[in-house]
Amino acid sequence: MAYRVVGRSVARNDVIDKVTGRAKYAPDVVIPHMLHGKILFSPYASARIINIDTSLAKSLLGVRAVITGKDVPYTYGSVIKDRPIFAQDVVRYQGEPIVGIVADSEVIAEEALNLIKIEYEEKEPILDPFEAMKADSSLLHADLGSYQHNKITYPEAETNICSHYKLRKGNVDDAFEKSDYIFEGEFSSQMIQHAFIEPIVAVADADNVTKRITIWSTACNPFVIRKELSSAFNIPMGKIRMIVNNVGGSFGGKAYSKIEPHVAALSLACSAPVRLALTREEVFNLIVRGPGHFKIKTGLMKDGTIVARKIETVWDTGAYAECGPVIARNSGHTAAGPYRIPNVKIDAYCVYTNKNIAGAFRGYGVQEATWAVESHMDDIAREMDIDPYDLRKKNILHYGDEGATGQIVEGTGLEQCLDAAWEAVNRKEIKRKSGSKLMGRGMACVHKATLAPSVSSAIIKLSEDGTATLLTSTTEQGQGATTVMAQIIAEELGLPYEEIYVSGTDTDYTPYDTTTTASRSTFSMGNAVLLAARDIKEQLMIIAAEYIGVDKDELTFEFGKIKVSSQPEKSYTIKEIVSKYYGLNGTLIGRGLYRPDSVPEDSETGQSTKITPFWMYGTQAAEVEIDIETGEINVLKLVAAHDMGSAINPMNCRQQLEGAALQGIGNTLYEEIKLNDKGITVNPNFHDYKIPTAMDSVEIESILIESQQKDGPYGAKGVGEPALAPTGPAIRNAILDALNIGLNHLPLTQEKILAAIEENKEKLEGC
Amino acid sequence: MLKTFEYLQPKTLEEALSMMKSCKGSFRLIAGGTDVIVQIRSGKTPPDYLISLKALNKELGILEEKEEGLDIGALVTHRILEKSPTIQKEYAALYDGVSQVGSVQVRNVGTIGGNVCSSLPSADSAAPLLILGAKLNIVGDREESICIEEFFTGPGENILKNNQILKSIFIPKLPKNSNSAYEKLGRRKAMEIPVVGAASYIQVDKKTGICLDARIALASSAPTPIRCYKAEQTLVGQSAEKEIFVKAGKLAAQEANPRTSFRATEEYRRSVIPVLVERSLSRSLNRIKK
């Protein structure tokens, strides 16, 4: 079916504001008479607080409030409620908030900070998750067993294991017995950071008498945060108002409460508006993607058929759970790879340590699991002397197959992605060797679930001039959601795309949306918006029938025009109908509520007939060259083929693939948050935490596969996250192809590559 | 907003020198400020006074080509050097170095004097200046000229006293059949300090191809930028070709004293120094041939 607006690369509806500098972000919010907050963060990774003396700070001119854990003895956390707003006697990681200050200016607040005297009893931090898992390890959270937690978290009381997720399918032990070949591998992924360019900033305006709190922040799931605040402060949700305009990049790093509880506490303490802006260093210490460790064992038959896979993963989640347990669980959905394997056993342990807190990062659990399983696939292929493409092709999930979680595959896009990416990277012959440089090619596949259950709701206001405004709580973080939503309305109602306006998020006015994460917006909010547009259409038909004086059944709606079957020559515009109906002024209000289908998992086996409303699929292929004298690596080309169901805005889709691909190159080659032996970050800045610059950009070919998601709006599903995950293993497998050396531990620095070359000189012969 | 300090802006070099003497409390000189502001912001050593040299452009900001060589005022920015055709053609190693400092925005403001006076072992201008035979013109109670080799004393440390200012840098004209190059290895391709940097200068007899003179210097390979004298000596009198360059590289690695930091290990730096030295020498030679 041909669409007029959907499927076209219309210019994003936020782009003019962004190129002119008019777009407003949370750091740009200014409230008259706003005060400034500052937080004193722990300099130790593990300590007991003996005494806090704030008297000097309090007496400094210009200081309005000084608060500690004693003033706000509340905890928060959606997944596990384990986290104090300000430390309660115990410090569990460097960067733990201990004291909050409000002053007339940032400089005074900082001065006051230096006047606070804290006596700590420093303790040896637990930095190794494997040590933390041992029975005799000291406990970060002695009360883990009594903490509130959500239904998909499986804490083990009296241990540091805050969740143990299990997936059981078939019988792996029997299957290994019968396998012709068994391969094992160990892999790890490092601690990295999102490095969004907009720092984390929040402004709160709260009143201590009415307990009304308004917060402007960089959050990407304001309703989740509203709930966390409501529970922590014991204030009804309706009294908490979250406002989010443009977000300057998130990649999951601005999901869940970040500094919102702190800024709320500070504002409540002085009943005045307070701005809390973190420095880049503080942002680096606030949230990271935690390290992951993987052990994989695979059984195959002689012909390359995979019959069993067993995986054990350990997730180093840091001092508090954040969404770590969900990361561990979600990795389980992906870890077996997008392959047809009848026997799968997965154990994922999410473990507390005295490290930086691990949170969501663009396809959480999936990036890391994909790194391990897709690297392992190429190792198997090499050992068995099968082409890695053939090994994947043989085992890949097809329509009707049952995946590891027990869900039947409904789409067909994966195989198309595999073929398209591999064809694109092999279009030209490569020179395998040139001077000190060796070249190679590699690939990796990905499959990813989205969030379930979840809810999206939308309201469309149709004005009397025929223009429409969408009220939605999907936050615009750069992914282009507001554009896609406007395209859906324009298509469904036949209105000009340019005349659809999309609101920012304001929980007082815009309706509920679970979260802008998990690549769920196009599908979930898209469906809600579509329903709201249809609701408008339905109302239009009723009033049109009344206005024209015919029966409603005689009317048809054709791209913005209402036609009457008995008067084929005539048609009525939306504007005409609405303005005539109301006489003077008025709006129609359309409502849409969408709750995608899903079935909860069995807590012992992880099995569900529908763990996720849809699966995302993709394949990436890389061509690399390695300088064997220095270990330097150049990615010459990267191909990203992904199934997006259908591309509502092809340019937006390509933006997602290109951006994720280069982010993946950074994650793979240069990026790592380094801690010293005391657990303190040594590189919390943009010169030593290295993200790719324009000079590091590479040729990226994006390929859009459109398999038509049957229940997606216009056949669409998500595309935001999956392109990050396969980048790493594709590069790693290209190195394997070039050097005959498999590198299993991220990041793949030049130093690591050179060391591996020197250790494996004999393997290079013949390359 | 930064920590409080008093900002002083002398109009002449003389005034600057007398301010430095009369300052009651700690002070720092600021030229481009690309290092100083960041350090003040980090709050480690907030000085009482910032003495800005920005108004001294007439005395310290001149890039002048003379018969005997090039005079570079300490306030000349990396960007001006990078765009100078003379530097590009005749002092190629310096071009290689200054064109890779930070980013355009930093090079537009950051000065060669600042880069030298920050005296970091990783300074991109230092190794090129070392192999180009640079002399530093220092003013204080009196004016003196010293070889750059004598300047650096440790990481972030140099011989400048509290009453001295680096006024200019002089680079002698290179003889015929000579050229220079600087090779930098970083983790990414821009906005980077070197894991190792290697600068080289060679002069060859065009007829015989024999190396008549050679200088090699390294960045991020010791507590200060260093010359590698043994490596240089091994080249002189030999036919300038890859084989001897490789040997020089190995000797340079022996002369180096790199350290392990979170940026790179000592072992890695040691193993890439020979490669970079050889590549730098080869590039210098190619430039002569061109």
Place this chain on the structure above:
Amino acid sequence: MKKSISLTINGTKVDAEVDQNITLLSFIRDEMGLMGTKEGCGTGDCGACTVIIDGLAVKSCIYLAVEADGKEITTIEGLSIDGELHPIQQAFVEEGAVQCGFCIPGTILSAKALLDENEDPTEEEIKKGIAGNLCRCTGYVRIIKAIKKSAKVLQKAK
């Protein structure tokens, strides 16, 4: 202590009394209310605060406001004139070079400074010209295309 400075911002002459210890970025945002110039790191690394001072792209977070005395400054707000986008802005729109947008004002100003001195840059020169402007969303692919395109448009207009 305050110092008086006199400068031109986006063609308008400004006299101001500024604290000695504030950066140009803070002056532009907090005193002048020009919020298009962004702060991403405060350490001169990300380039979101890039402005043009006397024709040169500069990171305003590591530049003291007092040192802007006598200078001519262009911020992103000074680029579009009479409701018309500057050709670089227009090319960023057309090529899809924008995602979250936080780095974009700085990147556009770096691009302007580059094209003002080099009207026909190579791809390598473009990359080098904006290497000090970190972008985490786009992979730079479309930003580079947009700068190439605007170079052509600007050349034609000459």
